[in-house]
Amino acid sequence: xxxxxxxxxxxxxxxxxxxxxxxxSIESAKQIIKExxxxxxxxxxxxKIGRSHDEFIVNLRSFPHKKHVIFYFETxxxxxxxxxxxxxxxxxxxxxxxxxxxxP
Numbered sequence: 682x683x684x685x686x687x688x689x690x691x692x693x694x695x696x697x698x699x700x701x702x703x704x705x706s707i708e709s710a711k712q713i714i715k716e717x718x719x720x721x722x723x724x725x726x727x728x729k730i731g732r733s734h735d736e737f738i739v740n741l742r743s744f745p746h747k748k749h750v751i752f753y754f755e756t757x758x759x760x761x762x763x764x765x766x767x768x769x770x771x772x773x774x775x776x777x778x779x780x781x782x783x784x785p
Contacts, residue, residue, distance in 0.1 A: 683725035683759030691752075694765040698749070713747075720746050721762060728755040737773070738763075 687695070695714065702710035724731060724744055731742035731753065741763065744751045750772065752764040766772055 683728075684756070685721045685725045685759055686756065686761040687721075688761060688763050691762040691765050698765065717746060717749075717751070717765065720744065720751060721760070724751065724753060725759040728753075728760050 699710050702713050731744040734741040734743050740754055742753055748768050750766050750768050753760045753762050
């Protein structure tokens with residue numbers, strides 16, 4: 682099995698997803714996190730199946746899972762999960778704001 686690295690941003694995203702679902706049901710929260718893990722494994726074995734998003738970041742790819750979008754990079758050993766965002770969010774604005782904060 683290929684390696685899956687989870688960025689600190691994606692880790693925070695997953696914690697927020699857990700918090701949201703666990704307010705309604707711990708079992709639902711466990712299930713959605715388990716499903717993300719399964720998608721991460723699928724992507725690590727098949728990194729090219731996601732859609733390219735060079736318009737945000739060079740070599741960034743995405744793959745949907747229910748109402749969320751997994752953003753990731755292919756690495757030499759697998760993938761790095763960059764973000765896990767709800768599809769209803771203004772994703773383009775989030776990426777723009779991310780890079781605005783990185784200016785020297």
